[in-house]
Amino acid sequence: MEDERISYHDSVRIVYRRIKEDGMTNIWDRYEAQGMGGNPDKRCPFCQAGVRCDLCSNGPCRADAAKDKRGVCGITADGMAMRMMLLRNVMGASTYHYHTVQTIKTLRATAKRETPFEIREEVKLRTFAERLGIDAGGDVSDVALRLCDFVEADFDREYGKPSRIVELLAPEERQQLWKKIGIFPGGIHSEIMRATSSSLTNVDGNYVSLALKAMKLGIAMAYQSQIVNEYCQDMMYGIPRPHNMRVDLGVLNPDYVNILPNGHEPFLGFAMVQLAREQEWQDRAKNAGANGLRIIANIETGQEMIQRWEMDDVFYGFTGNWIMQEAILASGCVDVFVSDMNCSMPIDPLYAEKYRFRLIPVSDLISFEGINERIDYIPEKALGQASRILQMGIDNFRERRESVKPVTGLPVRETTVGFSTESILDALGGKFDPLLDAVRKGTLRGIAGMVSCTTLRDTGQDSHTIDVVKELIKNDVLVLSMGCGNAAVQVAGLCSPEARIHAGPGLKSICEKLGIPPVMSYGTCTDTGRLADLLAAVSESLGGVPLPDLPVVATAPEYMEQKATIDAVFALALGLYTHVNPIPTVTGAPDLVKLLTEDCRSITGGLLNVETDTLKAVDSMMEHIENNRRKLGI
Numbered sequence: 001m002e003d004e005r006i007s008y009h010d011s012v013r014i015v016y017r018r019i020k021e022d023g024m025t026n027i028w029d030r031y032e033a034q035g036m037g038g039n040p041d042k043r044c045p046f047c048q049a050g051v052r053c054d055l056c057s058n059g060p061c062r063a064d065a066a067k068d069k070r071g072v073c074g075i076t077a078d079g080m081a082m083r084m085m086l087l088r089n090v091m092g093a094s095t096y097h098y099h100t101v102q103t104i105k106t107l108r109a110t111a112k113r114e115t116p117f118e119i120r121e122e123v124k125l126r127t128f129a130e131r132l133g134i135d136a137g138g139d140v141s142d143v144a145l146r147l148c149d150f151v152e153a154d155f156d157r158e159y160g161k162p163s164r165i166v167e168l169l170a171p172e173e174r175q176q177l178w179k180k181i182g183i184f185p186g187g188i189h190s191e192i193m194r195a196t197s198s199s200l201t202n203v204d205g206n207y208v209s210l211a212l213k214a215m216k217l218g219i220a221m222a223y224q225s226q227i228v229n230e231y232c233q234d235m236m237y238g239i240p241r242p243h244n245m246r247v248d249l250g251v252l253n254p255d256y257v258n259i260l261p262n263g264h265e266p267f268l269g270f271a272m273v274q275l276a277r278e279q280e281w282q283d284r285a286k287n288a289g290a291n292g293l294r295i296i297a298n299i300e301t302g303q304e305m306i307q308r309w310e311m312d313d314v315f316y317g318f319t320g321n322w323i324m325q326e327a328i329l330a331s332g333c334v335d336v337f338v339s340d341m342n343c344s345m346p347i348d349p350l351y352a353e354k355y356r357f358r359l360i361p362v363s364d365l366i367s368f369e370g371i372n373e374r375i376d377y378i379p380e381k382a383l384g385q386a387s388r389i390l391q392m393g394i395d396n397f398r399e400r401r402e403s404v405k406p407v408t409g410l411p412v413r414e415t416t417v418g419f420s421t422e423s424i425l426d427a428l429g430g431k432f433d434p435l436l437d438a439v440r441k442g443t444l445r446g447i448a449g450m451v452s453c454t455t456l457r458d459t460g461q462d463s464h465t466i467d468v469v470k471e472l473i474k475n476d477v478l479v480l481s482m483g484c485g486n487a488a489v490q491v492a493g494l495c496s497p498e499a500r501i502h503a504g505p506g507l508k509s510i511c512e513k514l515g516i517p518p519v520m521s522y523g524t525c526t527d528t529g530r531l532a533d534l535l536a537a538v539s540e541s542l543g544g545v546p547l548p549d550l551p552v553v554a555t556a557p558e559y560m561e562q563k564a565t566i567d568a569v570f571a572l573a574l575g576l577y578t579h580v581n582p583i584p585t586v587t588g589a590p591d592l593v594k595l596l597t598e599d600c601r602s603i604t605g606g607l608l609n610v611e612t613d614t615l616k617a618v619d620s621m622m623e624h625i626e627n628n629r630r631k632l633g634i
Contacts, residue, residue, distance in 0.1 A: 001028050001029070001032055001040070003460075004459075004460050004463065005028070005040070005456070005459070005460045006028055006460050006461065007323070007324065007460045007461035007462060007463075008460055008461060008462040008463040008466055008488070008492060009248065009320070009324070009461070009462065009491055009492070010411060011248050011249035011250065011320075011324075011327070011410045011411050011491075012249070012320075012323075012324045012327045012461060014407065014410060015249065015327035015328075015330050015331055015407055015410070016028060016327060018330055018407055019326060019327070019330045022330070022354065024326070024330065024350070024351070024354060025347060025350065026326050027323060027325075027326055027345075027347075027456070028456065031456045040456075041457060041458055046062045046063075046588070047585065048585060048587070049077075049081075049585065049586075049587045049588025049589075050080070050081035050084060050085070050584070050585035050586045050587065050588055050589060051063040051064070051065075051077045051080050051081055051588035051589065052080075053071055053075070053080050053083070053084065055083075055199075055200075055201050056072075056073070056201040058071075058072035058073065059071065059072065061073075061080075063075070063076065063077035063080050063588065064077065064588070065077035065078065065588060065589065065590050065591075073201055073202055073205070074205070075205040076205070076207070076589075077588050077589045077590075078207035078589040078590070078591045078592040079205040079206060079207045079210065080589070081207070081585065081586045081588060081589035081592050082207040082210040082211055082214075082586070082589065082592050083199050083204075083205070083207075083210055084585070085210075085211075085214065085565060085569075085584075085585075085586065086195055086198070086199050086210050086211075086213060086214045086217075087196070087199045088562040088565045088566075089195065089214045089217055089218065089562070089565055089566040089569055090192055090195050090196050090199070090217070091562040091563075092221075092561070092562040092563035092564070092565055092566035092567070093188070093191075093192060093195075093217050093218070093220070093221040093225065093566050094192055095341070095342060095562070095563055096221055096225040096226060096229070096526065096563060096566070097155075097188055097189075097192070097221065097224070097225040098341060098365065099225070099229055099264055099265055099341060099342075099526065100224070100225045100226075100228055100229040101155075102265055102267070102341075102377070102379075103228075103229045103232050103233055103265075104148050104151060104152060104228070104232060105379050106236065106267055106379040106382075107144055107147070107148055107232045107235065107236060108144070108145065108148045108379075109379035109380050110144070110236055110379070111140075111141040111142075111144035111145050111148070112141070112145075113141070114379065114380045115271075115379050115380065115382050115383070116271050116274055116275075116382055116383040116386075117236045117237070117267075117270065117271075117382075118236070119140050119141070119144060119235050119236060120235065120236060120237065120238050121234055121235045121236075121238060121239055122140050124231065124234050124235050124239060124422075125140060125143055125144060125147070125235045126140075126143060128147070128231050128235075129143050129146065129147050131168060131169065132147070132150055132151075132164070132165065132168050132169075133164075133168060134146050134147055134150050144235070147232075150164075151165065151224070151228050154187055154224060155187050155188055155189055155224060156187050156189055156190075157186045157187030157190065158186060158187065158190060159186045159187075159190035159191070159193075159194060160186055161186050161187075162184055162185075162186065163184075163185050163186055163187060163188075163220060163223065163224060165223050165224050165227075165228065166184065166185060166219060166220070166223045166224070169223050169227060169533065169536075170219070170223060170536070171536045171539060171540075171547060173539075173544070173546050173547070174547065174574065174575065177575075177604065177605075178216075178219060178573070181212065181603060181604070182212065182216075183212050183213075183215045183216040183219065183573065184216070184219070185216050185217070185219050185220035185224075186220075187220070187224070188217075188220040188221060188224045188225060191216060191217045191220045192217065194213065195213050195214070195216075195217045198210065198213055207589065207591060207592045207595070208595065211592070211595060211596070214566075214569045215569055215570070215572060215573035215604070216573075217566065217569075218566050218567075218569040218570030218572075218573050219570060219573050221566055221570065222528060222529040222532055222570045222574075223529060223532075225526075225529070226526050226527070226528055226529025226530070227529035227530065227532070227533055229526055229529075230523070230526055230527055230529065230530050231530075233266070233304065233308075234308075234420075237266065237270055237304075237305075237308045237309070238308040238309065239308070239420055239422050239423065240307040240308055240417075240418040240419060240420040240422075240423060240523065241418045241420070241422075241423045241426070242416055242417070242418045242419060242423055242427070242516075243310045243311075243416070243417065243418050244310075244311070244414045244415070244416060244417075245306045245310075245311050245317060245318055245414065245415055245416075245417045245490075246311055246316060246317030246318070246412055246413070246414055247317060247318045247319075247320070247412070247413060247414070247415050247487075247490050247491050248319070248320065248410065248411050248412050248413060248491045249319055249320070249324070249327065249328065249331060249407075249410040249411070249412075250409075250410040250411045250412025250413075251296055251316055251317030251318065251319060251412055252296060252319070252328070252331050252333035252334070252406075252410070253291070253294070253316075253333065254331075254332060254333045254401065254406035254408065255290060255291045255401075256285070256290055256291050256292050256293065256294045256316075257285045257288070257290045257292070257293045257294065257335050257393045257394055257396075257397045258294050258296050258333050258334055258335050258393070259272060259276075259293070259294070259295055259296070259335060259336045259338065259389060259390065259393040260295075260296045260297075260298040260319070260328070260334055260336070260337050260338060261295065261297065261298060261301045261302065261305070261338045261340070262298040262299050262301055262302070262325075262337055262338060262339055262340065262343065262344055263299065263300065263301045263338075263339055263340030263341055263342045263343050263344060263363070263366075264299075264300040264301055264304070264340060264341055264342040264343065264524065264526070265301060265304075265340040265341055265342075265363065265377070266301050266304035266305050267340075267377055267379070267382060268338060268340070268362055268377055268382060268385060268386055268389065269295065269297070269301050269302075269304075269305050269338070270305060270309070271382045271383060271385070271386035272295050272338075272386045272389060272390060273295045273305070273309065273314065273315045274386075275383070275386050275387060275390055276293050276294070276295050276314045276315075276390060277312075277314045277315075281293055281390055282314075284391075284394050285393075285394050285397070288394045288395075288397050288398060289397065289398055289401070290394070290397050290401075292313065292314070293314065293390065293393065293394065294313070294314060294315075294316045295314060295315050295316070296316055296317060296318070296319060297315070297317065297318040297319070298318070298319050298328065299319075299320075299321055299322050299325070299343045299484070299487070300322075300342065300343060300483070300484070300524045300525065300526075301340060302318045302319065303318075303486060303487065303523060303524045304523075304524055304526075306318045306417050306418075307417055307418050307420075307521065307523050307524075308418070317412065318487070318490070320487045320488075320491050321453075321454045321461075321462070321484035321485075321487035321488060322343045322345075322453075322454065322484055323454045323455070323456065323461040323462075323484075324461065325343075325344075325345055325348075326345070326347065326351060329348065329351040329352070329355055329357065330351060330354075330355055330407070331355075331406060331407045331410070332355055332400075332404040332405055332406035332407055333406050333407075334355065334357040334400075335357055335358065335392075335393040335394075335396040335397055335400055336357060336358045336359075336360060336389055336392050336393040336396065337352070337357055337358070337359050337360070338360050338362055338389055339359065339360065339361045339362060339363070339366050339368075340362050340363045340366065340377070341363040341365045341366060342365075342563075344361075344366060344368075346368065346369070348368060349368045349369060349370045349371050352371075355400075355404050356396070356399055356400040356403050356404050357396060357400060358373075358392050358393070358396050359371050360373060360374065360375055360389060360392065361374040361375075361376075362374070362375050362376065362377050362385070362389075363376060363377060364376045375388060375389065413491075413493060413496075414496070415490045415491075415493065415495045415496050415521070416495050416496055416497065416516075416517050416521065417490065417495065417521040418521065419480070419520040419521055419522050420522070420523070420530065421530065421533065421534045421537065424520070424534075427514055427515075427516060428514070431541075432537070432538060432541045433541075434514070435478075435510075436538070436541060436542060438506070438510055439551060439634065440634045442506070442629075442634070443476070443506040443507075443509060443510060444476055444477075444478055444506055444507060444510055445475060445476045445477055445506070445551065445622070445625055445626070445629070446477050446478075446550075446551035446552060446553065446625035446628075446629070447477065447478050447479075447480065447538075447550075447551070447552050447553075448472050448477050448478070448479045448480070448552070448553050448554070448555055448621065449479075449480050449482070449522075449528075449531045449535075449552070449553070449554045449555070449576075450465070450468075450469060450472075450479050450480065450481045450482065450485055450486075450489075450519075450554075450555050450556075450557070451482045451483050451485065451525060451527075451528050451531070451554060451555075451556055451564075451567055451571075452465050452482075452483050452484065452485025452488070452555070452556045452557050452558050452559060452564075453483060453484045453485065453525070453556070453558055453559050453560030453561060453564050454484040454485065454487075454488060454558050454560060455558045455559070455560040455582065457558075457582040458581075458582055458612060459558075461488075462485075462487075462488035462491075462492065462558070464557045464558050464581060464614065465485045465488040465489065465557040465558050466488055466489060466492045466494065467557075467614040468555060468557040468581075468614055468617060468618060469481070469489055469494055469519060469557075470494070470502055471614055471615065471618040472555075472618055472621070473494070473499075473502055473503045473504065473507055473518040473519060474502060474503065474504050475504055475618065475622050476503070476504035476505070476506040476507040477507070477553075477621075477622075477625065478507060478510070478518065478520070479518065479519045479520070480519075480520050480522040480531060480534075481494075481495065481519050481520065481521055481522055482522050482523050482524060482525060482527045482528065482531065483524060483525035483564075484525070484558075484560075485556070485557065485558060486521055486522070486523065486524070488558075489519050489521075490521060494517070494518070494519040495517050495519050495520070495521045496517055497511065497515065497516070497517050499517050499518055499519065500512065500517070500518055502518065503518040525563055525564070525567060528567045528570065528571075532570075532574055535547060535550065535552060535574075538550065538552075542632075545632065546575065546605065547574055547575045547576065547605070548575035548576070548601075548604075548605025548606065549605075549628055549631055549632060550628060551625045551626075551628045551629050551632070551634075552576065552577075552625075552628075553576065553577045553578070553579065553621045553624055553625060554568075554571045554576045554577065554578045554579070555578070555579040555580075555617075555621065556568060556578075556579065556580045556581070557579075557581050557617075558581065558582075559580050559581070559582070559584075565584075568580055568608070571606060572596070572600055572604060572606035572607070572608060573604055573606065574604075574606065575604050575605035575606045576606050577606070577607050577609065577621065577624040578606060578607065578608050578609065579609045579610075579611060579617055579620070579621055580608065580609070580610055581610070581611065581612050581617065582612065583610050583612065584610065596608040597609065597610065607624075609621075
C-alpha cells in the first residue's frame with residue numbers, strides 16, 4: 001500500500017516498513033488482499049449492500065429489492081439489511097454492558113474495601129445517587145452499595161416495565177416521544193434478549209419494527225450501560241480534568257520495562273500504575289538491567305486511564321488506537337501486552353513470538369490461539385494480579401532487549417486530555433453561560449460530538465477523521481472527541497491549545513479566552529452516554545430547547561465495529577443529526593435507507609447522513625447547524 005493508505009501518522013508508516021521487512025502479516029496487507037479486481041475497497045456487492053444472509057441452512061441468500069428477489073424465508077432486502085444491523089447492535093450493546101457489569105462489581109468490592117482502589121470522588125457518588133433517587137446520606141461505602149443494588153435491579157427490570165435509570169436521567173421531552181412511539185426501554189438484559197430473539201429466522205421481518213427495536217436497545221445501552229459505567233469509573237479513578245499527556249509511538253523506550261494495558265477496561269491498568277509507582281518495583285526493574293518500569297496506555301483502556309490520571313515517568317504516555325496495534329507490537333519495545341475485553345487482535349500471538357513479549361488475556365471474553373496463560377480479572381484479587389503482570393514484564397525484559405532490535409526515534413508530542421462535563425463547567429466558571437453566549441452571538445456556530453472508530457476503508461488510518469475535524473473547527477464548530485477517533489486527533493495535535501491556528505476566527509477567540517483547545521478530548525466510545533447527558537444539560541440551560549433543535553451534530557468519520565452501530569442508532573433516537581462514514585451495509589435496502597436518511601426526522605427528529613467526501617459532509621453538517629440557529633432565532 002502507498003503511504004497515504006497506511007496511516008495519517010508518520011510513526012505508523014515507519015514501523016509498517018519494519019513489519020514488511022520482517023515478512024509479518026499485517027492489517028494493511030490483509031485489507032488489500034480482501035479487495036476484488038485490484039481495488040482494496042471493493043467487496044462482494046451483496047455483502048456491501050447488506051443484502052446477504054446466512055442465518056439458516058437454506059442460505060446463504062441474496063436479495064434484490066429492484067426485482068423483489070427475497071430470501072428463501074421470504075424476507076425482503078430491507079428486512080434482511082435491518083435484521084443484520086440489529087444483530088450488530090446487540091453485539092455492541094452486550095459488549096458495552098459487559099464492561100458496565102465489571103465496573104459495578106469493582107465498585108461494590110471497592111466499597112467493601114476489598115480492592116486496591118478507593119472512592120476518590122465522593123461528591124460525584126452522592127450527586128449521582130441523588131439523581132437516581134437513592135439515599136445519598138451516611139457513610140460513602142453504604143451509598144456506593146445502595147447505588148450498586150439500584151442499577152443492578154434496573155438492569156434486570158422486566159420487559160415492559162420502564163427503566164428507572166432512563167426515567168430519571170433522560171430529558172423529559174425525549175421520554176415523552178419514546179413512550180409515544182413505543183421505544184421506551186425496560187431493563188437492558190431483557191432488551192438484549194428481545195432484540196436477539198426478534199432476529200431469528202421467521203420471527204420479525206419488518207424493517208421498521210426492527211429499526212425501532214434497535215433504537216429501544218440503544219436508549220437502554222446509553223443510559224444503563226454507558227452513563228452508569230463512566231460515572232462509576234469516575235467515582236473510583238477520578239473525574240476527567242484537563243492535563244497534558246505524551247502521545248504517539250515515541251512514548252515507547254526500549255530501555256524500560258514497558259507494560260501495555262489494552263482494550264476497554266482500565267481496572268488492572270490503574271492497579272498496575274499504583275504498584276509501579278512504588279520504589280520497590282522500580283528497583284526490581286533496574287536490577288533486571290532496565291532503566292525503570294513504565295505503564296504505557298493503549299487504545300480505549302488507555303483513553304480511560306489518560307483522561308483521569310496525570311503522566312509522570314511511570315505512567316508515561318499513550319500510544320494510539322487499534323489499527324496501529326501491530327505497529328505498537330512490532331516496535332520491539334513491549335514486554336507485556338495485557339488484553340482485556342475488547343480490541344485485541346487474533347494475530348497478536350504471532351507478534352508475541354516474533355517480538356518477544358508476553359501476551360496475557362485478563363478477561364474471560366478474550367482468548368488467543370496458542371496462548372494458554374491468562375489472568376482473568378477479579379476485583380478482589382486486582383492487587384495480586386497486577387503484581388504478577390509487573391513481574392512478568394521484568395522477567396521478560398532481558399530476553400526481549402537482547403533478541404529484538406527496537407525501532408527508535410519515533411515521534412512523540414504532548415496533548416491536552418481530560419475534559420468532562422464537570423471540567424468544562426470549571427473552565428467556564430461553573431455555568432454554561434459563556435459557552436452558550438458565544439453560540440447565541442454566533443462567535444461559535446455549534447458543537448460536534450465526534451464519536452468514531454478508525455478504519456482502512458477508503459482512506460488510511462485516521463486520515464478522514466482528521467480531515468473532517470479540521471473542517472469543522474475551521475467553520476467555528478467546537479468538537480468533543482471520543483473513541484478511537486479521539487486518539488486520531490490527539491496524535492495529530494488537534495487536542496492541543498496550539499491547534500487553534502486551524503480554527504475559524506470565532507472558535508479561535510474562544511480558545512484564546514478560555515485557554516482550551518478547539519478539539520476537547522472527551523473520552524472513549526463509552527462516553528457517548530456522557531455526551532448525551534451533557535447535551536441534556538445544555539438544553540436545560542437554554543430553557544428546555546428540544547435536542548433535535550440544538551445547533552449540534554454527531555459525526556463518526558471512520559466508524560468500524562458493532563459498538564459504533566449501536567452508538568449511531570442511539571444518536572438517531574436522541575434526535576441528533578448523525579453523519580457516518582464509510583457507507584454502512586444497507587444500500588441494497590432502499591426503504592430502509594429512506595427511513596434512516598429521511599423519514600427518521602419526522603419520527604425522532606434524528607437524521608442519518610452518509611457522505612464519504614469531507615467537504616460535502618461538513619457542508620451538510622453546517623447546513624443543519626445554521627438551520628437550527630435560524631429556528632432558535634440566533
